[in-house]
Amino acid sequence: SQKIEQNSEALNIQEGKTATLTCNYTNYSPAYLQWYRQDPGRGPVFLLLIRENEKEKRKERLKVTFDTTLKQSLFHITASQPADSATYLCALERAGGFKTIFGAGTRLFVKA
Template identity: 90%
Template sequence: SQKIEQNSEALNIQEGKTATLTCNYTNYSPAYLQWYRQDPGRGPVFLLLIRENEKEKRKERLKVTFDTTLKQSLFHITASQPADSATYLCALVLRATNKLIFGTGTLLAVQP
């Protein structure tokens, strides 16, 4: 069956440390993968997009890797801050359909 799995348990880290979130998928062949941030009661906000032929993408303190062999993406936030506390969602974009399929999200809590 097709699945997108993210860390189901909340990730608690200390301010200043690097947060690493995982997104694993099975039985999908995505054209590309996206990461979104969602705060309580709000819609998701786009962060980064990485294509299947890209290994790594960076934007300020954010870094995403994409391994199509392992069927895994890692999302890193360096020098984390309490303001980074939110739920982070990965989403696959399927070929031909342009349909976005979301994972369940990982709640990140950065402690001051």
């Protein structure tokens, strides 16, 4: 079955720096890979979706890359701010409406 690995250790960075989070998966390559943000006690919020035929996607200070050879996605937040502190979840989906599988997430702390 598909497994998703995200850094279980929290990532601590200084304000203004670029945060890079990693999502590795095993088994099949997903058709879609998504990143969500989740604040404590709240539901996840969608950030970006990247398709298997796309290498990179950007949205404001966010950038996602997708390497199907390495079976890895990288999620970057440039010019990070304390308000970016949250847990970031990686989620995979196969083509044809199969269920979405979520990783456990990586906690990001941005210090002022």
